[in-house]
Amino acid sequence: MVTRDRAICLRAVDYSETSQILTFFTRQHGKLGAIAKGSKRPKSGFGGPVERLARGEILFAPAQTGQLATLTEFQQIHDVTSSLSTDLNAYYAALLGTELLTKLSQEHEPRVELFDRFQAFLLSITQVVVRRESKQQLMGLLILFQLALLRDGGILPNFTGCxxxxxxLSDGWRAVYFSSDANGLICQDCEMSFPQRTLLPSSVASTLSDLRQLPQVSYETVRLTEKLLISHFTDLLHQRPIMAKFLELEDG
Ligand SMILES: [Zn+2]
Incomplete structure (x- = not known):
């Protein structure tokens, strides 16, 4: 039985002269691996090869567990990549969000809300490019998507207290620490029990505890907040996200 769904392409790999193996994040079926036979032919039902970040409607024949679905049609709604091609920072932010989503999602696990979040994240990034707004806003959108990804997976760290x-958490804390292992903030009285803790600037802790502050804080606070999240994802994934090096998170 052929199934229709809304999808965003997370990964595209050449399989042969004419075919591709694609990984989609779909709205109703979660992450989905599919073979697209003939997709690289100019006159296929796919309108040419499917690119990473392409967003559209797919038709596919589901497979047995552990095998690839067969993609029969892809109708692109929006070419996100070409919208981002004029702004490298926006493109890198989109690819980092995509990488984290790919690594933190499972096949055949529908996550409708996360799909909508991811789609909104990509669209709002293209809006930033159109309006030529700052790198700070771009990083703010990335931070919100990363937190949504953690929240949707039930693994959002506790940023409201020890x-x-x-x-x-209050102004009375002399120092604020964060521990990935403990998945949240650690107060000054407890820090000795957590050898993996890192000291957090109070502005970062305060922003993470109340995200409404995010549009008002300095670029430095946004940069340090994203730096903390990358370090947390590195601990979660046991490897640094590949795209993180393009974000220019280091000083200077
Ligand atoms: Zn404590």
């Missing part, structure tokens, strides 16, 4: 003693 994970060890439940003390609520």
């Amino acid at each position: 994970v060890n003693c439940d003390l609520a």
Whole structure:
């Protein structure tokens, strides 16, 4: 039975002279691996090869568990890549979000809300490019998507208080620490029990505890917040996200 779904292409790999193996994030069926036979022929039902970040409607024949579905049609709605081609920073931010989503999602696990978040993330990034707004806004959108990804997976760190003693974050904290292992903030009285902790600037902790502040904080705070999230994803994935090096998160 052929199935229709909305999808965004996460990865495209050449399979033969004329075919591709594609990984989609679909709205109703979660992550989906599919073979697109003949997709590289100019006159196929795919309108040419499917590119990473292409967004559209797919028709596919589902496969047995562990095998590739067969893609029979792809109708592109929006070519995200060409919208981003004039702004390298936006393109890198989109690819980093895509990489994290690919690594933190499973095949055949529908995550409708996360799909809508991802789609909105890509669209809002293309809007930033159109309006030529700042790198700060781009990084803010990336931060919000990364937190949505963690929240949707049920692994959002506790940014509102100490994970060890439940003390609520306040101006009274002399120092704020973060531990990936403990998945949240650590107060000054508990920090000695967490050897992997890192010291957080209070502005970063405050922003993460109340994201409404994000549009108002300095670029430095946004940069340090993204730096913390990349370090957290590195711990989660046991490897640094490949696209992180393009974000220019280091000083200077
Ligand atoms: Zn504590």
